[in-house]
Structures are given as structure tokens and as C-alpha cells.
Amino acid sequence: MVSTKFLKKLKDEYSIEFNNEKLLEEAFTHSSYSNEHPNDGIRDYEKLEFLGDAVLELAVSDYLYRHYPKLNEGELTRLRSNIVRTEGFSEFAIECGFQNEIHLGNGEEKAGARKRKTLLEDVFEAFNGALFLDQGMPAVQHFLHLTVYPLIDKGEFDDSRDYKTDLQELLQQNGPVNIEYSVISESQLPPHFVVELKINDQVQTQGEGHNKKAAEQQAAKAALQKLE
Amino acid sequence: MVSTKFLKKLKDEYSIEFNNEKLLEEAFTHSSYSNEHPNDGIRDYEKLEFLGDAVLELAVSDYLYRHYPKLNEGELTRLRSNIVRTEGFSEFAIECGFQNEIHLGNGEEKAGARKRKTLLEDVFEAFNGALFLDQGMPAVQHFLHLTVYPLIDKGEFDDSRDYKTDLQELLQQNGPVNIEYSVISESQLPPHFVVELKINDQVQTQGEGHNKKAAEQQAAKAALQKLE
Numbered sequence: 001m002v003s004t005k006f007l008k009k010l011k012d013e014y015s016i017e018f019n020n021e022k023l024l025e026e027a028f029t030h031s032s033y034s035n036e037h038p039n040d041g042i043r044d045y046e047k048l049e050f051l052g053d054a055v056l057e058l059a060v061s062d063y064l065y066r067h068y069p070k071l072n073e074g075e076l077t078r079l080r081s082n083i084v085r086t087e088g089f090s091e092f093a094i095e096c097g098f099q100n101e102i103h104l105g106n107g108e109e110k111a112g113a114r115k116r117k118t119l120l121e122d123v124f125e126a127f128n129g130a131l132f133l134d135q136g137m138p139a140v141q142h143f144l145h146l147t148v149y150p151l152i153d154k155g156e157f158d159d160s161r162d163y164k165t166d167l168q169e170l171l172q173q174n175g176p177v178n179i180e181y182s183v184i185s186e187s188q189l190p191p192h193f194v195v196e197l198k199i200n201d202q203v204q205t206q207g208e209g210h211n212k213k214a215a216e217q218q219a220a221k222a223a224l225q226k227l228e
Numbered sequence: 229m230v231s232t233k234f235l236k237k238l239k240d241e242y243s244i245e246f247n248n249e250k251l252l253e254e255a256f257t258h259s260s261y262s263n264e265h266p267n268d269g270i271r272d273y274e275k276l277e278f279l280g281d282a283v284l285e286l287a288v289s290d291y292l293y294r295h296y297p298k299l300n301e302g303e304l305t306r307l308r309s310n311i312v313r314t315e316g317f318s319e320f321a322i323e324c325g326f327q328n329e330i331h332l333g334n335g336e337e338k339a340g341a342r343k344r345k346t347l348l349e350d351v352f353e354a355f356n357g358a359l360f361l362d363q364g365m366p367a368v369q370h371f372l373h374l375t376v377y378p379l380i381d382k383g384e385f386d387d388s389r390d391y392k393t394d395l396q397e398l399l400q401q402n403g404p405v406n407i408e409y410s411v412i413s414e415s416q417l418p419p420h421f422v423v424e425l426k427i428n429d430q431v432q433t434q435g436e437g438h439n440k441k442a443a444e445q446q447a448a449k450a451a452l453q454k455l456e
């Protein structure tokens with residue numbers, strides 16, 4: 001039931017071909033669908049999500065351990081927690097084309113579940129669980145190298161420095177200043193935001209990111225670099 | 229600095245020989261020791277603990293997923309949480325002979341840190357992190373097959389039924405009954421407890437387990453089986 005177009009995307013963009021496509025179906029099957037179609041014999045994704053959660057936790061931990069040798073345990077734990085707290089996973093699910101492949105029951109479809117962030121996050125975890133079962137950890141690591149890891153390296157999960165607050169404090173030392181962030185470009189596939197920063201109505205910098213918050217941080221960071 | 233006796237135990241009992249013994253040293257080095265011996269060039273175990281935490285989470289998740297196909301996602305998550313909440317890991321650390329190998333600073337040694345449960349749990353996680361780096365997931369799975377998994381299969385982490393409470397409720401339906409559990413045998417290497425259950429001063433059953441609570445549950449379970 002997974003679309004041919006999606007299978008082609010998986011193969012072309014991520015070099016992924018499932019040996020057992022039933023696992024892939026399962027990763028995209030919401031309980032509302034399996035409840036409505038008991039004779040299809042397809043389980044919902046919940047057990048794959050259970051497994052995928054741990055798969056992502058280890059994959060990310062391993063990546064951080066090897067690629068960020070200068071971070072101490074506290075910094076590693078904080079960064080890992082920012083990455084795997086799953087909020088961001090919904091954006092990856094959209095980027096990877098998972099959204100259109102989810103099997104939903106009629107009620108949930110009408111209720112807009114397909115756009116629900118928590119459901120998209122669950123499906124991203126379930127997909128990684130399915131990939132782990134089908135092809136093991138190296139395949140998961142390869143997939144994450146094409147999706148999640150580049151954003152780690154761009155600093156999008158690093159909240160150790162809050163550039164917006166730092167900029168505000170620096171600028172307002174000598175009295176009130178008008179700081180304004182506005183989204184000037186936004187796309188969903190893949191999610192990409194461009195934010196413009198104005199200080200006292202003068203355009204200063206732009207920032208790009210996977211979501212609005214990350215783009216604002218990048219714009220503030222660029223402004224700080226100009227000022228410092 | 230790891231003892232020859234311990235290296236032999238690792239090899240004989242768990243078929244483990246580290247390629248990089250520095251990782252093993254690191255897994256047993258507490259920060260109080262590395263702070264006191266900065267010239268030894270041995271890091272403390274905290275980063276290995278960060279990694280080991282995720283290694284154990286996935287290893288246990290994978291085991292549960294494959295060996296308990298009848299459990300649903302909620303039951304799997306609850307069981308996993310009981311296993312990896314790490315309290316039990318201190319007992320495995322003792323059983324595996326880790327306790328005597330830990331490098332502690334003088335102050336922590338005098339303060340009794342070697343017997344501290346949280347420290348033993350940390351070391352168990354760090355050891356699994358080191359083993360994962362040295363030899364990959366299959367070696368970790370092999371080690372857990374000889375330590376943690378048998379206790380999962382014996383039901384020691386399954387709190388879905390509280391046998392002690394069930395027994396009490398059954399017995400006290402017709403008025404007060406005196407139920408008494410007492411430890412009649414206890415050893416630390418490996419941790420093993422035998423508990424005797426008396427009902428109105430009559431010995432009914434015994435239970436064995438990795439800790440007192442588990443042994444009591446087994447005794448209550450046996451009594452329920454006699455009564456039911």
C-alpha cells in the first residue's frame with residue numbers, strides 16, 4: 001500500500017530498499033486504520049515506535065560521542081536530549097515524504113491527524129525501528145547522515161548559547177532598541193525558513209533554519225558577529 | 229590497572245577480551261580518581277556512561293521486541309523502564325566483579341563510594357558503553373545474555389502482577405491473617421536471596437531472587453499457586 005512514488009524516493013534519495021516491505025507498511029499504519037481493517041493483517045506502528053525510540057537514542061548518542069569529543073558528559077546529554085525529544089522529528093517525517101503514506105482510519109483522517117506533529121514524530125521513530133529490524137544499525141546511521149546529522153553539525157539543536165537573548169542584552173545596554181524578526185520565506189518540503197532581523201527598522205541580517213526558532217537564532221548570531 | 233584476576237574472570241565467564249584495555253580502565257575510573265591523578269591520562273567514565281545508557285536501552289528494547297511478541301507497546305515500555313531504570317544494575321555490577329576494580333579518589337574511598345549503588349549503576353552502564361565501542365552490539369548482547377536477560381525471563385522485572393498484595397487480599401477475605409516474610413539466606417556474589425513465607429506462623433513456601441523484593445514476590449506467587 002506504500003506508494004510507488006515513495007518507494008522510488010526512498011531508493012533514489014536515501015538508497016533504502018526494504019527486504020521486508022511489511023515492516024514498512026507497519027511503520028506507517030496508525031491504530032485507527034488497523035482497528036478499521038482487522039482483516040488486512042497489518043499491525044499498527046506502536047511496537048516499531050517502541051523499538052525506534054531506542055534505535056534513535058543510540059544512533060544519536062554514538063554520533064555525538066564520536067563526532068563531538070570535546071563535549072563533556074553534561075553537554076552531550078543536553079544535546080542528545082534536544083535532538084531526541086522528538087519534537088523535531090515531525091519535520092524530518094515531512095521532509096522524507098512520510099506524511100502522505102500514513103494509513104489512517106476515517107475518523108482520524110477527518111480530525112486532521114495526518115498533520116498532527118505527535119503522530120508524525122511517532123511515524124519517524126517507527127520508520128527507524130523498521131529500518132533497524134530490516135537492515136540493522138548501519139542502515140539507520142546512513143539514513144540519519146542524510147537527514148538528522150547535518151542539522152546537528154549546523155548547530156540547530158545546540159541551545160547552549162541563546163543568541164537572541166545575548167543580542168538583546170548587548171543592544172539594550174544603553175536604552176531601548178526595537179528588535180524585530182520576521183519570516184520572509186517559508187517552505188515545507190523540506191522545511192526551510194528564512195528570517196530577517198531588523199534593528200530600529202533597519203534590516204541587519206538574515207538567518208536560515210529548519211524551523212522559525214532556529215532561523216531566528218541564526219539571524220541573531222550573524223548580528224552578534226557583526227557587532228562583536 | 230585492572231586486576232589480572234578480573235581480566236581472567238571476564239574471559240572465562242563472559243568470553244570478553246578487550247582489544248583496547250584503555251576503554252576498560254576508563255569505564256572503571258571515577259572522576260574523583262582522575263582529578264587526583266591528572267598525569268595518568270585516564271578519563272573518568274562519564275562519557276562512556278552517556279553512551280552505555282543508550283546501548284543498554286536499545287539492547288534491552290531489541291531483546292524484548294524479539295522475545296516477547298505478545299506484549300503490546302504499553303507493556304513493553306513498562307517492562308523496559310523497570311529494567312533500565314538502573315537500580316538493578318548495581319547488583320549486576322557486583323555480580324560481575326566490577327566493584328573491586330573501580331578507581332576512586334581517596335576522599336570518595338573513605339566516604340564509602342565503592343558501595344554506593346548509584347556509582348555501581350554508572351559503572352555498569354560505562355562498562356557496556358566501553359564494550360560497545362570495543363566490539364559492537366553483538367558483544368553487548370552476548371554479555372547481557374549471561375547477566376540481565378535470564379532475569380527478565382524469570383519475571384524479576386515484571387511488576388504487572390503484585391503477588392504479595394494478591395495473596396494478602398485472598399487470605400484476609402475472612403478476617404485477619406498473619407503473613408510474614410523472612411530472609412533465610414543471603415549472598416552477595418552473585419546477589420541471591422531466599423525468603424521464607426509463614427502464614428499464621430506456619431511455613432508455607434520459599435522464594436528466591438536477585439534481591440529481597442523479588443524473592444518475596446516469588447514466595448507469594450508459590451503460595452498463591454498452592455491456594456488457587
